[in-house]
Amino acid sequence: MAGGMTPAPQGNGTGYRAIVGPLLIPTWVMIGIFLVLPVLLMAVYSFLTKEFRGGVVWDFTLAAYDQFFLNRGLFGDEPPVIEWTYITIFWRSIWQAALATLICLIVGFPTAWFIATRPARTRAVWLFLVTVPYWVNLLIRTVSLKFLIRENGPLNESLMALGLITDPLPLVNTNLAVQLGLFYSYLPFMVLPVYAAVERYNFALSEAAADLYASRWVTLREIVLPVVKPGIIAGCILVFVPSLGAFLAPDLLGGAKTFMIGSLIDEQFRGSQGNWPFGAAAAMILMTLVLIVLTVYARAQTKGDAR
Amino acid sequence: MSTAIDIRSVVKRYGTATALHGVSLSIADNEFFTLLGPSGCGKTTLLRCIAGFEDVTEGEIRLFGQNIAGLDPNHRPVNTVFQQYALFPHMSVLENVAFGLKMKGVSLSDRTARAGRMLEMVHLSAFADRLPAQLSGGQQQRVALARALAPEPKVLLLDEPLSALDLKLRQAMRVELKTLQEQTGITFIFVTHDQEEALTMSDRIAVMSQGRVQQIGTARDIYEAPVNRFVADFIGETNLLEVTVDRIEGGIARVTLPGGHTITCPTAATTPGKHHISIRPERLSISAAGDLTATVERVVYLGTDLQLLARLTTGEEFHIRLQNSARAQVPAPGSTVALHLEEGAARLLAD
Known part of the structure; x- marks a missing residue:
């Protein structure tokens, strides 16, 4: 994506062009049927x-x-x-998605860094562990999360057993729960592209920065982050976009106050209550x-x- | 002359492996000092200990009298030119060169001016706004040099900086580096495995092997008066023969060569007995009555020189170099020649 300059294909122009047209037909058919048409x-x-x-x-x-x-x-x-109703829902969704992206970045970057700095043979294991939750359907995972954090669920009960709280925390139907759901659902989308960028990072650059009197913090800000930026941006887009349209986490974990775009659109296509043109x-x-x-x-x- | 770097019994261990076995050496201010040795000899580890990228396990590293062994690299007034340059890919050439000054808190206008002068010095002013990826290897090398020199370090560390360049460029850069060092008056510590590089540029050279310093001296010292087999063999080309030493007195040994001839030569060994002698192949001449007798097996034409691959009558392989002058009579393969050892050809080694 970012940064790459594709060199123009070399070679005898006419012959190449004659072949490349037909070869691209499957691609155009795919894009047409699955992207343009819908x-x-x-x-x-x-x-x-x-x-x-x-x-x-x-x-x-x-x-x-x-x-x-x-x-x-x-x-x-x-x-x-x-009419502010829907604009407010959109604004709230953007805000929620942005926050989820930020949280994923704050947790995902160190995670990716950790994995990328392990010995090469153990990296695959860590990456596998990151993707393990994806073997289970998102709906099931979100429902499980709800069971975990509900008032008489394991989280609250263990916290009370430990004496840290006296009354169960009302987590379900809050923004916090929605954030937790979004974070849980999309964290790997942040970790994987950031990992790919950090894994290619030349650690001699950090040494060079330290050699030129940069502290660790300045090295992170001035050298590491700019160099791995394409991976971070890719991760942010991959988390932000699905978070914006998410409806499972807001529906199951949030209440009426956390109604988001995804749920709004989802509702328009359900049963006889819906409004297809409005949803579209x-x-x-x-x-x-x-x-x-x-x-x-x-x-x-x-x-x-x-x- | 004051001492820039004083390394005292530095030991570096990685788990059970020891990379440096108690290295001690001191480097004078304004000196071009080279750490020379094969890969894995510990030269890069020593350089990284001075830069601060590695902690020393034991010992002290003093920079103008101050022990810096515990300081982080960003608190050490030394800069490094990295082997693969490690230029910041997202910054322009000028920003790269100005980075160290920026970190030291030099104002934008001052650091831009200074970085500009540095680029002038390495003949890259026209490339100030380029990104590193848009430069050739030789140009990137010079940017790395300018970047490391810009903050005016007390000591500049160079980690095989020429190894990624092609031969012509490498030879040109040797001269350029030496000139830069003389112009700036900064102490250079140069790491290389290339003896020619070391011999052409250095004021003094430390030859290292297996985590130990084998010998420290000028190019002439280590070439003409090697102390042991490793140094004699690593620097230049030599013939190593096992010999019997009859007597050692006042730094001169009396040695019986294979074939029975007896000569006297300078020695690094102090006790009589079995030792190795180093005989430089270019300090031999073919004469009627010689100290050694050999059969020529092959003649290799090298342009300026002729190399004779021969075998002594006692069986050892022996190399001889003759200048390719018009007068030289080239012995034919298969012929037997008598070899005369010229002044300084032979030296008895300690081990």
């Missing part, structure tokens, strides 16, 4: 009219976006004011947000490289 479907649905029992009517309208951003009163006849519109808005973030990052990265 997004287009989503975009089209977001402009349709909802039908009562779920599904859509093929009448093109901006109603879904209107409902997202504007409030026209109960009967839709008042002058429009900004919310998904489109979410995707636009993510794309803006990624574009800004890509721009900053190209500028850094072009220096």
Whole structure:
């Protein structure tokens, strides 16, 4: 991703180009079927009219976006004011996802560093251990987490048995629980790319920095972090994006107060209560947000490289 | 002349393995000092102990009288040129060179000016804004040198800095390094396994092997007066023969060579008996009556020199070098020649 300059393919131009076109067909088919088509479907649905029992009517309208951003009163006849409900949910989701990303980074970076500095033969074992939870379905893991932290669950009971607390901590249905869920779900997405970057890090650079009078902290800030930045950014994107759209952790571990985008969209496609165009519109808005973030990052990265 | 670095009985152990067995040496201020030895001899470990990347297990390292053995590398006024340069890949050439000054708290304008002068000194002013990856190996090497010299260290440590360069560049850099050292007046400690590098640049050389210093001296000392077989064999080319020593008196030994001839030569050994003698192949001449008799097996043409691979009548392999001058008569393979040992050709070794 970041930083690499791909050299233009060498060789006799016409022959190469004649072959490369057909060879790329499978790629284009994959991208078309699994990326472009679904997004287009989503975009089209977001402009349709909802039908009562779920599904859509093929009448093109901006109603879904209107409902997202504007409030026209109960009967839709008042002058429009900004509707804060969904914007607040989005804002809360972004905030929660950013916090989860930060926590994953704070825990994930030292973890990745630890693994990358082990002897080569034990690294594979540590990496395997990091991925072990992924052998179990995310839903099951999230439910288990809920059982662990509920009021009469093992966590609270052992804390009380140890005499550290007298009353059980109300953890379920709090932001803290949601953060815990997001952290638990996505930590490996941070550890793995950061590990890949740290593993390639040349530790002679740290020695060179120390030799030139940099303290450990300054070496971390001025040398290590900038050099492994591509891995950190990749990890942050890999944690932030799914956290933003997550609905299992917020649904199961959070309460009404921690309603997030993922749950909002999820709800629109459930049974007869749903509103497909509205769900599609919310998904489109979410995707636009993510794309803006990624574009800004890509721009900053190209500028850094072009220096 | 004051002492820049004083190393006193330094021992370095890794678990049960010992990398340095009580190394002691002192390096004068403003000296170009070389640690020379084969890989695994402990020279790099010693350098890393001076830089502070390794702790010493025992002993002291004094820098201008102050024991620095316990200090972290960032608190030692020495800088290092690393073997693979270790340039910061995300910083421009100028930022790399200015880094040490930045860490010392020099203001932006001052450090930019000083780093600029450093780049001028290594002829890289035009490349100040490039990233290290955009430079050739030789240019990166010079950036590493400028970066280490910029904070004006009291001692500069160089860890095989030329080993990654090709031959032509390496030869040019030798001259450049020596000039830089004389210009800046900084003490250089240079680590290499390349004896030619060591001989051409150094004021003094410490020859190391198996975690011990074998001999310290000028290039001429260690070449002409090696103390033991390791030094004689490692520096230059030599013929080692086992000989019987009849008598040693006043640094001169009376030795019976294979074949029965008796000569006198300077000695590092102090007791009579069986010892090894080193005979330099270029200090021999072919004459009618010689000290040794050998049969030529092969003649190798080396341009400036001719190398004769021969065998003594007593069976030992023996090398001879002759200058490739027009007058030289080249013995044909298979012919028997008498060899005369010139002044300083032979030296008796301690072990």
